Amino acid sequence: MGLSIRRELKLREWREAVREFERIISLIEDILKKRVDPFTVDISELLEKMRLLLEKYGDEVLLMDMEALSRIVDLIKEQEEWVQNESLVLGMGPLFALARLRQMSLEEIAEKFCEVWNPIAYRDQMMVSTVLRALDYLDAVRRLPKTLTGVESVDFRLSEETLSNLGLLGEEAFREKLSEFSRKVERLLGEESSIDYWDLVLDDTFEKSLENMILLSYLCSRGEVSLKVNPLTDEIKVVKPGGRGDRFSLALPFNYDIWVRRIAEKKKNRREG
Amino acid sequence: MPKRKRIEEKVKRLIAVLFLRSRGRPGVRGYELRKLLGEEYLEVVKAAQKKLEALGLEVRAVTDEGKLLDLENPGSEISEARFVIVVKENLKPEELKSCGWRIDEIAVLATAIVYILSLRGKAPRESIVQLLRDKVPEWRINMALDRFIKIGYLEEEGDLLKLGWRTYAEVDLEKLMTIFSTSTQ
Numbered sequence: 001m002g003l004s005i006r007r008e009l010k011l012r013e014w015r016e017a018v019r020e021f022e023r024i025i026s027l028i029e030d031i032l033k034k035r036v037d038p039f040t041v042d043i044s045e046l047l048e049k050m051r052l053l054l055e056k057y058g059d060e061v062l063l064m065d066m067e068a069l070s071r072i073v074d075l076i077k078e079q080e081e082w083v084q085n086e087s088l089v090l091g092m093g094p095l096f097a098l099a100r101l102r103q104m105s106l107e108e109i110a111e112k113f114c115e116v117w118n119p120i121a122y123r124d125q126m127m128v129s130t131v132l133r134a135l136d137y138l139d140a141v142r143r144l145p146k147t148l149t150g151v152e153s154v155d156f157r158l159s160e161e162t163l164s165n166l167g168l169l170g171e172e173a174f175r176e177k178l179s180e181f182s183r184k185v186e187r188l189l190g191e192e193s194s195i196d197y198w199d200l201v202l203d204d205t206f207e208k209s210l211e212n213m214i215l216l217s218y219l220c221s222r223g224e225v226s227l228k229v230n231p232l233t234d235e236i237k238v239v240k241p242g243g244r245g246d247r248f249s250l251a252l253p254f255n256y257d258i259w260v261r262r263i264a265e266k267k268k269n270r271r272e273g
Numbered sequence: 274m275p276k277r278k279r280i281e282e283k284v285k286r287l288i289a290v291l292f293l294r295s296r297g298r299p300g301v302r303g304y305e306l307r308k309l310l311g312e313e314y315l316e317v318v319k320a321a322q323k324k325l326e327a328l329g330l331e332v333r334a335v336t337d338e339g340k341l342l343d344l345e346n347p348g349s350e351i352s353e354a355r356f357v358i359v360v361k362e363n364l365k366p367e368e369l370k371s372c373g374w375r376i377d378e379i380a381v382l383a384t385a386i387v388y389i390l391s392l393r394g395k396a397p398r399e400s401i402v403q404l405l406r407d408k409v410p411e412w413r414i415n416m417a418l419d420r421f422i423k424i425g426y427l428e429e430e431g432d433l434l435k436l437g438w439r440t441y442a443e444v445d446l447e448k449l450m451t452i453f454s455t456s457t458q
Contacts, residue, residue: 033432033433035392035393035395035396035397035433081393081394081395082393082394084394085390085393085394096391096454097387097388097390097391097453098388098391098404100387100453100454101384101387101388101404101453102404102407105408106376106377106380106408106409107366107376107380109379109380109383109384110366110369110376110377110379110380110383111366112383112449112452112453113379113380113382113383113386113444113449114363114364114365114366114369114379115363115448115452116363116444116445116446116448116449116452117363117364117443117444117445118331118359118360118361118363118443118444118445119359119360119364119372119443120299120300120357120358120359120360120439120442120443121292121330121358121359121360122291122292122293122299122300122357122358123292123293125293231377231408231409231410232407232408234410251412253412
């Protein structure tokens with residue numbers, strides 16, 4: 001009975017020691033992850049604590065001790081980096097940096113950065129291996145037969161009705177949709193100088209909204225309309241086309257979730273005003 | 274061949290190899306230059322420096338850890354250091370576009386550098402994105418950060434971002450922090 005109690009007590013003590021090691025490890029991990037001042041921890045105190053635990057429990061806590069020691073090495077490395085950067089930072093804390101960066105516009109930040117930036121000058125060049133690969137490709141293309149032999153080619157056209165049944169849009173039908181959409185945009189731009197992008201493309205169904213986005217992208221590519229993006233508000237406006245110098249690419253993520261969110265926003269805006 | 278002429282020939286070779294990027298990263302390592310130009314390669318670099326100065330360019334040697342080396346007193350690290358040519362004159366914001374950069378991309382880089390330094394060397398990527406979210410669409414911030422990681426301006430360490438070798442080679446960090454800690458609206 002007495003032996004069992006002693007064993008139980010020893011086990012409890014050992015668990016407490018392991019917990020102590022775990023506390024040391026998680027403390028250091030927290031400091032490294034949250035970018036807190038690494039000098040807030042007294043390393044000599046931690047080492048002393050670990051030494052006492054190791055002396056008391058020996059091999060039983062050796063692995064934990066090694067792990068904690070490895071974290072302490074990381075912490076010392078972190079302290080070294082911290083000191084190295086301290087001279088550059090001029091006492092500027094993250095809060096001050098945040099406030100300063102929030103105050104400034106993108107143009108101001110870029111302008112200040114240009115004053116201290118000396119970009120590397122170099123020319124991209126094609127490697128000999130790339131040229132050889134390109135030659136291999138051209139050679140392979142040259143060897144391909146111009147027409148496939150042994151395959152009977154049958155010339156046939158699918159009717160608009162068949163395409164529609166398959167859920168596909170024929171060239172004619174697409175052209176019709178495009179001109180119809182173009183007329184709609186033209187009419188709206190005649191009434192107002194700009195239209196909100198999402199107001200224009202969002203429709204009752206996700207499929208129809210996606211179709212409108214594709215049609216609008218065609219109109220943009222053909223130069224019939226242009227988009228104006230406000231980087232501060234993320235607002236996109238459809239406007240009459242500008243000069244050639246204004247051309248740019250714009251990628252807009254769109255999926256069912258975005259459609260649901262945008263529709264909800266649209267309805268809310270309508271209700272409010 | 275007299276020494277002066279020999280050095281001049283090597284200067285031409287050096288400038289060509291420094292300008293023409295091979296593989297992913299620009300620049301050539303010290304030991305590669307020694308192999309190409311011989312033991313006197315530092316002398317060639319200094320001679321090239323004089324020629325390039327007139328064109329507003331400068332040769333810099335930077336280690337992978339981001340330490341800029343003094344070409345006059347190079348030390349043992351010079352062999353592993355990467356030699357690059359930088360534009361000595363500062364660019365004007367309106368010239369960024371012709372160099373293939375957008376103003377908002379450069380602002381993302383500047384913000385990331387200042388914020389990383391203010392946190393003494395590493396900053397969570399998420400915090401940088403949050404800091405810029407009001408000014409630049411999130412997808413563009415992430416795209417710019419990925420691009421800067423790929424070309425060596427920033428480095429990823431788990432969820433944290435730190436400065437890459439190219440930032441140390443190209444940016445006067447001390448001056449940058451002075452500007453950002455003293456500039457007023």
